[in-house]
Amino acid sequence: MKVIFDCTSLTNWTGHPTGIQRVVSEIGNELLKCLPSVYLGIFQSDGICLKYNLEQRTTGETVNLNANDIVITAGSNWDFKEHHKILLGLRKKGIKLGILFYDAIPCILPFTYGPGFADIYKEWLIETIGACDIAFAISENTKRDLKNFADEHRLILPEVKVVRLGDDIPAAAGAPSEEIIKKTSEPYLLTVGSIEYRKNHIMLLNAWRYMIEEQNYIPPKLYIVGRQGWLDNDIEYQIENDLRLKGRVEILKGLQDIDLRVLYEKTMFTLYPSFYEGWGLPIAESLCFGKPCIASRSSSMVEIAPGLVRHAHPLLLNEWVEQIRLLADNPAELKNECARVKRTYKQSSWIDTALQMRDGLFCSHPEIMEMDE
Missing domain, CATH: 3.40.50.2000 (Glycogen Phosphorylase B;)
Structure with missing residues (x-):
């Protein structure tokens, strides 16, 4: 069994990662330290997964995925339909899919987004919950919203594990303007x-x-x-x-x-x-x-x-x-x-986030713990 952390949303990203890209970058970097069996991967348009080097921002050899391997994704996949289809296709091959959910706001306050986006997000959320084997959420509120959404649409949602995002302030070089x-x-x-x-x-x-x-x-x-x-x-x-x-x-x-x-x-x-x-x-x-x-x-x-x-x-x-x-x-x-x-105030570090995600994986798949020993 392998664990692959999906870094596809970092493809072609330049400069310091922000927003969701920063979350992906920070968690990926820390998972390497606390989960030795993890691979960082980028999926190509043909579905092939390549090893990804976060520090150098380069891809390497192919990661061969097998049934019962786990792919965890934390990207804005609602914006990338082809990548979303690739992830859904993995599950059909027996590969387990883990999702970090940020929110369900477009389904709760659709009028706060541009025309058509709420429908796109709703379709993504329905398909993702339906294909999700392992679920993480960034807050208890998001966890409640996911459960309410799943109940409303008669979807089976796995137990959701809450992970708190890191709030370390990135080092800033240079002098202010x-x-x-x-x-x-x-x-x-x-x-x-x-x-x-x-x-x-x-x-x-x-x-x-x-x-x-x-x-x-x-x-x-x-x-x-x-x-x-x-x-x-x-x-x-x-x-x-x-x-x-x-x-x-x-x-x-x-x-x-x-x-x-x-x-x-x-x-x-x-x-x-x-x-x-x-x-x-x-x-x-x-x-x-x-x-x-x-x-x-x-x-x-x-x-x-x-x-x-x-x-x-x-x-x-x-x-x-x-x-x-x-x-x-x-x-x-x-x-x-x-x-x-x-x-x-106690700051949360990104290593704390990665450890919470790792422990969530151990909880649902204890065999991963044996692989890391």
Whole structure:
């Protein structure tokens, strides 16, 4: 029996992996250390699996797959239909399929994605659950959502094992840009995440409008960091053309890793008003830097650090304004909260993620443990 960790989503990837590509890269790298029998593999369009060297980003000799071997995949396979078909075909040959599920959000909030995507994702999820022998999820909330989806569609879902994603902050080389250094010279708040409807940036814009216009209060500057995503509500246009927001809210694009690191280090605290998440990595990243976060009281976001993260309802403006002002107007409270975060938040490493995945494999297939001894 062999275990193959699918790295196909890293094919042709250049630069530092981000998002799902980073998850694949980090878990693959750590599985090599804690599961000696594992192979990293990339599947070609003809279905042949080649050994993959993560460090050099090169492929090697063919990995011959046999019945009862296990292939684990953590990529965005809904975006790659041909690769998805290859994985489904493996199971027909007696090869077991393990899946890391991130979320079921397109099926829960289909209106937060572009036209047609929810149907594509739903079809992928139905087929994947139906072909899944080993299931992992990145949160208890995703585990519940998968079970509800499977029950609704009368699918048999194997026992889902939750693995917590690592939140180590990648090392950042070089020096921050002069522009970023200048921007951090005055008090500001930070929100990180793709600029799309689901991330609910409009709540923050409206909170700033309310504080400025209705409360005659000038809040700290707000920096929004993220790439363009689905249905963004023309956030950038609003910021540029609303005199209440101009100069108080700004979108920052094309940042280097070191720039984002400095923004986290210097911010007063962070905000994350998303409607729904499979996890919510920017919350954990904020805590890693010792910075409190006000996040939505929703989905997986309440799991990340109970008691350390402040929460507000994603639809209630008054709750966001109250929480923002409570920390912004009380330096002593903010200082104490930062100290508590630094003192008590326990970071999760990617080796922890890989160990949880390995232990999940051992639980369902104990013979793997014997092979590694």
